[in-house]
Amino acid sequence: MAYVATRGGERAIEQAERLFRAEMGEITEARVAEIKAAMPYLIDRVMGEASLYDEDLAALALAQTGGELFEAVLVLRAWRTTQPRLQVADPITQDALFTHRRISAAFKDIPGGQVLGPTLDYSHRILATDVLNGFPFKPAEVEPAAQPAPAYQPSVAAWQADNDLVDLPPIDDTAPEDIPDVTREPLLFPAKRAHTLQSLARAETGGALALGYAAMRGYGQAHPTVNELRLAEADIMVRHPNGTAFSAGRVKVSQAEVVSKKGEKLELGFAATLGWNEVKCISAATLDLNSAGAEKGSATEEEFFIYHTEGVESSGFCIHFKLPHYVTFQSSLDAMRDAKAKAASRKEPAE
Amino acid sequence: METPHSSHLSILARSGAEAIKPFAETLIPLLGDVEVLKSQTGLVMLPMRDTAQGTAFHLGEALVSEAHITCGDIEGYGMRRGRDLEAAMAMALIDAALQSGIASAECQAFLDAQQRTQAAEDHARLCQVEATRVDMETF
Numbered sequence: 001m002a003y004v005a006t007r008g009g010e011r012a013i014e015q016a017e018r019l020f021r022a023e024m025g026e027i028t029e030a031r032v033a034e035i036k037a038a039m040p041y042l043i044d045r046v047m048g049e050a051s052l053y054d055e056d057l058a059a060l061a062l063a064q065t066g067g068e069l070f071e072a073v074l075v076l077r078a079w080r081t082t083q084p085r086l087q088v089a090d091p092i093t094q095d096a097l098f099t100h101r102r103i104s105a106a107f108k109d110i111p112g113g114q115v116l117g118p119t120l121d122y123s124h125r126i127l128a129t130d131v132l133n134g135f136p137f138k139p140a141e142v143e144p145a146a147q148p149a150p151a152y153q154p155s156v157a158a159w160q161a162d163n164d165l166v167d168l169p170p171i172d173d174t175a176p177e178d179i180p181d182v183t184r185e186p187l188l189f190p191a192k193r194a195h196t197l198q199s200l201a202r203a204e205t206g207g208a209l210a211l212g213y214a215a216m217r218g219y220g221q222a223h224p225t226v227n228e229l230r231l232a233e234a235d236i237m238v239r240h241p242n243g244t245a246f247s248a249g250r251v252k253v254s255q256a257e258v259v260s261k262k263g264e265k266l267e268l269g270f271a272a273t274l275g276w277n278e279v280k281c282i283s284a285a286t287l288d289l290n291s292a293g294a295e296k297g298s299a300t301e302e303e304f305f306i307y308h309t310e311g312v313e314s315s316g317f318c319i320h321f322k323l324p325h326y327v328t329f330q331s332s333l334d335a336m337r338d339a340k341a342k343a344a345s346r347k348e349p350a351e
Numbered sequence: 352m353e354t355p356h357s358s359h360l361s362i363l364a365r366s367g368a369e370a371i372k373p374f375a376e377t378l379i380p381l382l383g384d385v386e387v388l389k390s391q392t393g394l395v396m397l398p399m400r401d402t403a404q405g406t407a408f409h410l411g412e413a414l415v416s417e418a419h420i421t422c423g424d425i426e427g428y429g430m431r432r433g434r435d436l437e438a439a440m441a442m443a444l445i446d447a448a449l450q451s452g453i454a455s456a457e458c459q460a461f462l463d464a465q466q467r468t469q470a471a472e473d474h475a476r477l478c479q480v481e482a483t484r485v486d487m488e489t490f
Contacts, residue, residue, distance in 0.1 A: 083393050087430075108487055149481035176396075193401070238430050257402055
């Protein structure tokens with residue numbers, strides 16, 4: 001076994017990158033602005049997986065990678081490392097979320113009511129092909145209510161606790177600077193819950209869905225019901241040098257609570273992410289709900305789902321198989337030929 | 352408990368760049384010597400509290416622009432989401448003016464106008480959201 005250093009291919013590599021970028025052509029500020037305006041849910045998905053909230057940068061990453069999502073997330077995560085961390089904000093709490101959508105599939109009459117917000121859940125999925133024939137699609141305008149919805153909605157779980165259906169957890173008063181952070185410390189198992197939830201927050205959406213769906217279909221311990229789903233905006237609460245707390249702006253967040261119906265009280269699973277991404281949150285909350293006591297190597301076991309939903313690592317490992325493996329492959333071929341020769345010699349009839 | 356200073360800073364952080372920059376420009380001649388301590392982009396980590404087990408965890412980071420200045424003994428500070436360093440500096444200048452009592456009436460009028468704009472945006476959005484409320488009927 002040996003490593004062989006080779007040369008050559010620089011020109012091919014340079015031209016290959018040019019060929020990739022040629023398909024996208026010139027990237028302008030206007031194109032980035034158009035992507036940002038036209039695809040907010042894609043922007044949200046990329047920001048959540050990149051663990052970096054900035055719509056302009058996410059739109060730029062999409063423009064630069066031609067919408068290759070793994071590359072877009074990778075380039076954002078790489079850029080993130082060039083920036084200093086200036087502060088850790090005050091923790092976001094559910095009762096301080098400026099809420100745009102909040103529903104429960106478990107209870108019809110939740111305090112605050114069912115507010116659908118922006119969704120296609122109940123819409124016909126019909127492709128507007130007329131657009132391709134020169135007829136623009138102009139969506140009908142919302143007919144606003146005379147009175148506004150409450151900006152802040154109560155917690156469904158708190159109401160359930162009042163009805164002795166769930167036990168509310170004790171408040172974790174860890175100082176923001178001391179909260180465990182998977183981007184700055186190793187991920188060890190059994191994982192700290194803070195690491196698990198942070199990993200799920202930055203998980204690749206398709207990965208979280210695949211494993212969460214496995215649990216939903218029966219390869220888990222509990223079937224989820226959505227206890228509460230929220231799409232909201234959260235204030236970034238930072239500090240002035242004199243200590244005054246203030247909001248540096250809002251970010252979109254989504255969170256899901258799912259519930260199992262085992263035992264005397266309801267058990268909750270939870271997940272949240274930056275941006276509005278319901279599928280990821282419901283899937284990830286389902287994994288959280290099912291993780292306690294999950295069998296090693298099963299889809300709902302935390303080591304399994306944390307590692308396998310990490311999009312940058314998993315896609316990176318996948319695409320590394322495209323890189324030259326000439327020596328290792330040749331070595332395997334030699335071993336195969338050797339085994340074949342030995343087998344052939346054993347089959348030769350005795351004289 | 353939100354203090355007036357906290358409220359002012361939150362309004363300034365949410366104000367549109369097209370409004371805050373020209374207003375801050377009018378304050379520069381009044382502020383005297385300004386020393387810039389920081390003018391940079393960076394990240395703010397956002398923790399969140401989980402509702403199932405109460406655990407505080409990191410949701411992810413937001414890109415912000417930060418400006419930190421001094422005018423004599425006064426520290427002006429700006430931090431806003433996004434990568435607009437000029438807007439963050441404008442926020443710091445207005446903060447310094449407010450704390451120094453410079454152009455107080457103009458600053459207060461600017462804040463009031465911005466607050467009205469922001470409240471109107473929230474009101475309009477929440478009226479749209481309210482339109483999606485489900486009126487449950489039991490048969």
